[in-house]
Amino acid sequence: MSSLVWLASYPKSGNTWFRLLAANLSAAEGPVDINDVPDRGGIASSRGEFEAMTLIESGLLTHEEADALRPRVYEALARAEPAEDGAGPRLVKAHDAYVTTPAGEPLLGGARAAILIVRDPRDVAPSLANHRRCSVDEAIDFMNSPKASFASTRRAQPQQLRQRLLDWSCHAASWLDQTDIPVRLVRYEDLTAAPVETLRGAMAFAGLAVSSGQAEQAVAYAAFDHLRSQEEARGFAEWRDKGDGRRFFRRGESGGWRRELTCEQVGRIEAAHRPMMQRLGYRMQDEESSVPQMTEGVFR
Amino acid sequence: MPLYRIAGLSVSTDLELPGFPAGPAGPADIVIARAPVAGALEDADSSGPTWAMKPGRFLLAVPGIARYLLRDGAAIDYQPEPDADPGDVAAFTMGAAFGVLLHQRGLVVLHASSVCVNGKAALFLGPSGAGKSTLAAALVRRGYPLVADDFCVLSIGGAGGPQVHPDGALPKLWLEAIEQLELTDRRLRAVRGRLSKFYVQPPQGTVSAPMPMGPAYVLREARAPNGPGIERPNIVDAAHLVRSNAYRPGVVRKMDQQALYFLVAAALGNADGVFHLTRELDFAAMDDVIDGLEAHWSVAKALETAS
Numbered sequence: 357m358s359s360l361v362w363l364a365s366y367p368k369s370g371n372t373w374f375r376l377l378a379a380n381l382s383a384a385e386g387p388v389d390i391n392d393v394p395d396r397g398g399i400a401s402s403r404g405e406f407e408a409m410t411l412i413e414s415g416l417l418t419h420e421e422a423d424a425l426r427p428r429v430y431e432a433l434a435r436a437e438p439a440e441d442g443a444g445p446r447l448v449k450a451h452d453a454y455v456t457t458p459a460g461e462p463l464l465g466g467a468r469a470a471i472l473i474v475r476d477p478r479d480v481a482p483s484l485a486n487h488r489r490c491s492v493d494e495a496i497d498f499m500n501s502p503k504a505s506f507a508s509t510r511r512a513q514p515q516q517l518r519q520r521l522l523d524w525s526c527h528a529a530s531w532l533d534q535t536d537i538p539v540r541l542v543r544y545e546d547l548t549a550a551p552v553e554t555l556r557g558a559m560a561f562a563g564l565a566v567s568s569g570q571a572e573q574a575v576a577y578a579a580f581d582h583l584r585s586q587e588e589a590r591g592f593a594e595w596r597d598k599g600d601g602r603r604f605f606r607r608g609e610s611g612g613w614r615r616e617l618t619c620e621q622v623g624r625i626e627a628a629h630r631p632m633m634q635r636l637g638y639r640m641q642d643e644e645s646s647v648p649q650m651t652e653g654v655f656r
Numbered sequence: 657m658p659l660y661r662i663a664g665l666s667v668s669t670d671l672e673l674p675g676f677p678a679g680p681a682g683p684a685d686i687v688i689a690r691a692p693v694a695g696a697l698e699d700a701d702s703s704g705p706t707w708a709m710k711p712g713r714f715l716l717a718v719p720g721i722a723r724y725l726l727r728d729g730a731a732i733d734y735q736p737e738p739d740a741d742p743g744d745v746a747a748f749t750m751g752a753a754f755g756v757l758l759h760q761r762g763l764v765v766l767h768a769s770s771v772c773v774n775g776k777a778a779l780f781l782g783p784s785g786a787g788k789s790t791l792a793a794a795l796v797r798r799g800y801p802l803v804a805d806d807f808c809v810l811s812i813g814g815a816g817g818p819q820v821h822p823d824g825a826l827p828k829l830w831l832e833a834i835e836q837l838e839l840t841d842r843r844l845r846a847v848r849g850r851l852s853k854f855y856v857q858p859p860q861g862t863v864s865a866p867m868p869m870g871p872a873y874v875l876r877e878a879r880a881p882n883g884p885g886i887e888r889p890n891i892v893d894a895a896h897l898v899r900s901n902a903y904r905p906g907v908v909r910k911m912d913q914q915a916l917y918f919l920v921a922a923a924l925g926n927a928d929g930v931f932h933l934t935r936e937l938d939f940a941a942m943d944d945v946i947d948g949l950e951a952h953w954s955v956a957k958a959l960e961t962a963s
Contacts, residue, residue: 391881403785408906410706412718413751415784418850424719428705511852512832513785515937591880 358434361445361562362400362470362537364454366499366527367506368483369475370544371449372594373608376583377547377555378447380574381566387577390586391593400450400464401507401516405429419508419518423457426517430466439468444564447471451506453522454530462536471558472531475544476638477524477625478613486606489598492621499524500628525632532635543636545610551575580608659684661864663758663765663809664821671734671746674845675805675826675855677864686757688749691733693723702910707756709910714760716753721745724753729761747848750825755807755903759911764810764920765903768872770803770822771795772863773953776870776928777803777820781901786875787937790833793856794942795949797837802827802862807903812923816868824864826855836939871956872924873933873949874901882934884941886952894930895921928956 365371379393388394398405403414406422409429414422437446448467455463464470477499485495498504504521507514521527531539540561546554552571559566584605591597595604613622622641626633630640660667661679668684697715700708707716714726722745725733732753736745758765768779769792780788789805796802804822811819826844831852834843844855874897878884889897898921902908908917924930931952935945 404783407784408904409704411704411716411752411756411904411907412706412748413784415853416747416751416848416851421720425705432705509832512830513853515785587880593879593881595880597880 357439358466358468359437359439359443359446359563360430360434360467361447362450362464362467363397363447363473364450364452364464364470364531364539365473366475366480366521366524367451368480368487370473370542370547371451372604373578373580373583374471374473374542374547374555374558375447375449376578377551377574378559380577381555381559381564381570383573383577387582387586390583391590395447397447397449399516400426400430400448400452401519403515403517405433406517409433414517415513419510420458422517423463424459426463427457427461427465430464432466434466434468439563444559445562447562450519451521452519453527454534455520455522462534465536467537469537469562470531470539471542471562472528472539473542473544473547474528474636476610476613477629477633478617478622478638479544479610480524481621481625482613482616483606486602487604489600489602492617493624496621496624499625502526523628525629528632528636541636548608548610580605584608657687657689661824662754663763663807663823664811664866665809669749671742671749673746673750674743675828675847676750677824677862686730686732688732688734688754691725691735693725693733693735695723697725709907712760714756716756718748718752721748724749726753726757726760729757729763732757741849744848751806756907758807758809759902759904759907759913762913762916764812764916766808766810766872766898767806767901767903768808769805769827770808770820771800772803772867773800773870774957776868777808777822778870778949778953779804779808779820779872780875780933781872781897782875783901788875789827789829790837791875791942791945793827793829793833793837793839793858794946796827796858796860797839798946799860801860802858803867810869810920811866812920817927818869818920818923819866820869821866822862822864824862826862827858828853829856833939837942869924869927871928871952872898872930874930876932876934877937878934882932884935884944884948886948887932887934888929889932891922891925894925897921897930897932898924 379388379395406414406429409432457463481495482492485492500523502523506519507516508518542558556566556571587605592604626640657668657670659679660676665685666679667686669688697708701710712728716724720737721740722734722736768781769788770777770779780791782788805825805827807823809821828847839856842857847853895918899917
């Protein structure tokens with residue numbers, strides 16, 4: 357069996373935070389440097405991995421041709437990463453929705469399982485606006501678009517392979533409703549409210565038993581304030597600092613949308629994503645009287 | 657069959673290879689020809705999703721385009737897939753099979769573009785998408801003759817220090833780069849019909865003769881904690897950088913040729929050096945990047961003259 361586990365999420369939903377939590381589980385000498393994370397994970401849409409596996413210049417391929425080969429790449433990656441006792445999973449980040457290739461096979465084949473991290477779309481929107489350096493309304497347009505994708509230009513060679521995201525609801529549904537591999541749902545809000553338990557549960561699902569002491573250490577080392585101060589001090593390699601004061605680690609909170617979004621913006625998100633929000637336990641603005649309940653396990 | 661001169665080798669092929677320089681008549685070092693290619697390689701001792709290898713044989717499949725059998729570093733048999741466009745077959749022959757054949761031949765092949773500076777080849781190393789072609793094209797616009805677009809073969813041990821045998825290829829640029837570098841009137845045919853990536857005609861043509869090795873710059877995007885600039889890594893890191901910028905580092909590993917790259921890295925270190933060139937991936941920063949390189953070259957030249 358392979359140790360390959362997708363760490364899947366819509367962008368700005370806590371994927372990087374989870375990866376840093378996982379990397380801090382076994383940090384022996386203080387918090388890991390956010391610019392030197394000792395993991396072997398990588399991202400599914402990496403051109404480097406694709407070319408190392410296929411030996412084909414990816415810049416000569418159309419997005420569709422690259423997609424057709426991606427399942428072969430992940431199968432090879434999975435074969436190269438057999439599960440070993442105590443070694444833990446290889447968590448590979450993926451923002452792609454669980455889509456199919458032109459030949460109709462799952463794009464992200466090969467992995468043993470997936471952890472899907474979701475976050476209240478009303479909190480995703482302002483974070484995505486910061487990340488894309490666009491307005492919140494444009495971020496909401498993106499989240500509502502069934503054709504949303506990253507690295508999809510055909511006029512230049514993006515650094516990563518094209519990633520089809522679909523709209524926010526369809527992204528979550530694509531992962532939750534596929535039946536190829538087991539999926540563990542992790543809500544950003546639960547990771548915030550009950551980080552030790554949520555992290556231990558997710559890692560156990562991925563094949564690594566984590567003691568509460570390890571989880572507590574990881575939660576302390578990857579606390580938002582620490583990540584933020586590391587970014588302030590030395591920057592963050594996964595973020596293009598354009599000198600405009602924008603940061604990758606922005607707020608790291610749940611429910612900030614109540615201050616950051618207008619009523620109309622909240623309305624647009626809820627109108628577009630109400631069924632999936634309800635399925636994931638996010639209350640609509642008009643039915644809010646209490647905080648979301650802690651949830652456990654897989655939503656099917 | 658037409659002859660080309662690529663990376664110091666004479667290549668005979670029944671394919672038209674747009675963008676590569678014609679070579680003089682004479683015996684061919686490498687023959688690329690259409691021939692039946694089996695779908696699998698028997699007794700392969702290593703394989704991946706699109707390839708399999710054993711000593712002297714390397715099978716590479718580009719789905720929808722062609723299967724290639726690379727033999728003894730001297731021949732590429734190709735069998736096009738049904739309905740494959742001949743231009744596409746040629747593009748992947750040079751964008752996948754040929755570089756692996758050079759590795760099979762036991763040569764040191766770096767993934768690098770190159771321009772001629774002060775009579776030497778300055779190399780820009782990096783994986784696909786690092787900006788090799790764009791930087792070389794911008795330098796060509798400043799008057800530096802183009803030497804290589806995608807790969808260079810290095811030889812050491814001769815009298816004149818390390819020598820570069822460039823691909824001599826025309827630059828291949830995406831539409832966005834062509835527009836940003838104002839090269840629209842130099843745009844030639846598309847690399848593939850379905851891509852917005854084109855060959856571009858440099859004003860001074862390209863150089864395909866071997867030339868002495870100049871400085872090697874490993875391209876890196878300015879991301880924290882690495883700010884823009886040119887710096888020299890220590891000798892251990894430099895050796896690692898050279899090896900990891902082989903045309904196909906995984907193939908070098910599988911063919912057990914890493915030691916070759918350490919030797920080359922050491923030779924480069926003793927010659928004009930291996931550097932990190934860290935810069936913003938933004939066309940607006942290109943002039944600053946080139947100014948930085950020219951300053952680096954003028955200092956190097958002054959030191960050379962003084963010594």
